[in-house]
Amino acid sequence: SQQGEEDPQALSIQEGENATMNCSYKTSINNLQWYRQNSGRGLVHLILIRSNEREKHSGRLRVTLDTSKKSSSLLITASRAADTASYFCATEGGGGKLIFGQGTELSVKP
Amino acid sequence: GAVVSQHPSWVICKSGTSVKIECRSLDFQATTMFWYRQFPKQSLMLMATSNEGSKATYEQGVEKDKFLINHASLTLSTLTVTSAHPEDSSFYICSARGGTYNSPLHFGNGTRLTVT
Numbered sequence: 001s002q003q004g005e006e007d008p009q010a011l012s013i014q015e016g017e018n019a020t021m022n023c024s025y026k027t028s029i030n031n032l033q034w035y036r037q038n039s040g041r042g043l044v045h046l047i048l049i050r051s052n053e054r055e056k057h058s059g060r061l062r063v064t065l066d067t068s069k070k071s072s073s074l075l076i077t078a079s080r081a082a083d084t085a086s087y088f089c090a091t092e093g094g095g096g097k098l099i100f101g102q103g104t105e106l107s108v109k110p
Numbered sequence: 111g112a113v114v115s116q117h118p119s120w121v122i123c124k125s126g127t128s129v130k131i132e133c134r135s136l137d138f139q140a141t142t143m144f145w146y147r148q149f150p151k152q153s154l155m156l157m158a159t160s161n162e163g164s165k166a167t168y169e170q171g172v173e174k175d176k177f178l179i180n181h182a183s184l185t186l187s188t189l190t191v192t193s194a195h196p197e198d199s200s201f202y203i204c205s206a207r208g209g210t211y212n213s214p215l216h217f218g219n220g221t222r223l224t225v226t
Contacts, residue, residue: 042218042219043217
C-alpha cells in the first residue's frame with residue numbers, strides 16, 4: 001500500500017537552480033528516506049532522517065522533516081543536468097517495511 | 111558497501127510460462143528481503159516481505175499463488191511469477207536487510223519482465 005504523496009509530480013528547472021520536492025505521509029514513522037532512480041534502473045539511497053530529527057544535510061542535499069504535519073522536503077541546491085532522475089520518499093514504520101511515495105520526476109536542463 | 115545482486119536484469123517470456131527472479135545478498139546475511147514491483151512512471155509497490163526460513167507475508171491484493179516467494183537461505187530469495195500474463199509485465203525490485211530492523215536496506219538493480 002502507498003502512503004506517500006509527493007509534489008510536484010514533475011519539475012523542470014535550469015542547471016544551477018535549486019529543486020524542492022515535498023512528501024507527505026499518513027501514519028507514524030521511525031524514519032523517512034529519500035531515494036533517486038534513473039530511468040529503468042535500481043534505487044540509490046540518498047539520505048535518511050529519523051523521526052526525532054528536523055533537518056539533515058548531505059552535500060548539496062537538504063532534507064527537512066515535520067512530524068506534526070507528517071511531511072518532508074528534499075532540497076537539491078545548485079542542480080546539475082546529472083541530477084535528472086525520479087526522486088522518491090519512503091517511510092519506514094513498524095516491521096521495517098519501506099513504503100514509497102509517488103515520486104517526483106526532476107528534469108534539469110543544461 | 112553491502113551489495114544486492116538481482117538476476118536476470120531483464121527477461122522476456124511467453125504468456126503462460128513461469129519466470130524466476132533471484133535476489134542475492136553478496137556480502138551480508140539478509141534476514142529479511144522485500145519484493146517490489148514498479149509500473150512505468152509509477153512508484154514502487156511493496157508486494158511481499160520474506161524472512162529466511164518462514165513463509166512470505168504478502169501485501170493486500172497480491173496473489174500469493176501467482177507470485178511465489180522462497181527465502182531458503184540467508185543470502186538468497188527468489189520470486190517466481192507463475193503462469194505469467196502480459197499484465198504481469200513490470201519492473202521487479204528486491205531489497206535486503208541484514209541483522210535487525212534498524213539495519214539499512216539495500217536494493218538490487220531490478221528485473222524488467224516482459225510477457226508477450
